[in-house]
Amino acid sequence: MKDVQAFVAGFKRFQAGAVGPDSELFRELKQGQKPRTLLIGCSDSRVDPAIITDCVPGDLFVVRKVANLVPPCETDSGYHGVSAALEYAVCHLMVEHIIILGHSQCGGIKGLMEGVCDCATDSFIGKWVGIAKGAKEQVLRELPEKSSELQHRACEQAAILLSLENLRTFSWLRQRVEEKALLLHGWYYDLQTGTLSGYSSSSGKFELLA
Ligand SMILES: [Zn+2]
Numbered sequence: 001m002k003d004v005q006a007f008v009a010g011f012k013r014f015q016a017g018a019v020g021p022d023s024e025l026f027r028e029l030k031q032g033q034k035p036r037t038l039l040i041g042c043s044d045s046r047v048d049p050a051i052i053t054d055c056v057p058g059d060l061f062v063v064r065k066v067a068n069l070v071p072p073c074e075t076d077s078g079y080h081g082v083s084a085a086l087e088y089a090v091c092h093l094m095v096e097h098i099i100i101l102g103h104s105q106c107g108g109i110k111g112l113m114e115g116v117c118d119c120a121t122d123s124f125i126g127k128w129v130g131i132a133k134g135a136k137e138q139v140l141r142e143l144p145e146k147s148s149e150l151q152h153r154a155c156e157q158a159a160i161l162l163s164l165e166n167l168r169t170f171s172w173l174r175q176r177v178e179e180k181a182l183l184l185h186g187w188y189y190d191l192q193t194g195t196l197s198g199y200s201s202s203s204g205k206f207e208l209l210a
Contacts (some may be wrong), residue, residue, distance in 0.1 A: 037095055039098075040090055040098065061089050066108040066128055090172060099186075102123070103186075104153060104192055109156045111138055132162055136158075164184050164186050179198075
């Protein structure tokens, strides 16, 4: 694993590289960003969206949060970082796609399944992953006899669908979806098999993309 000095050395290579600040690409990007996709991913160090989709700067507008969760639209006095990023991406950048990228072995979903949100009201993690408690309840109802590994995996996928539903609670976002100016995607990256699946609303399942 790299330490901080290695990050500086890495930045020097980026500076001199094909997508660095002196590159052809950055001559355009210095004028502004026009990404067409918002990707909402997990904070997990193994699932960097730009690396696993082989993107370059300017391709993805990214939100990374524990368990790649999207909260429902709330207009209370709290600080709503995900909502602010959604508003900027949808209303200002006018993105055409939103991808929610979940993954296997998600620590946030493991915490949810193992009860971190049930009693720990003073835990930021507990409150946050509680956004997906409906997904947990669904999994325990539908797969009560399965191993914890299979239940966690099912919850990782159900939480993606729940976040897709929560996206539609933002009226300006729902409107763009209804106008077909914005497409929503649920993706699941399996670290064990190294594969990517996408949710198909016609089959009601995650199907292999790559
Ligand atoms: Zn995760």
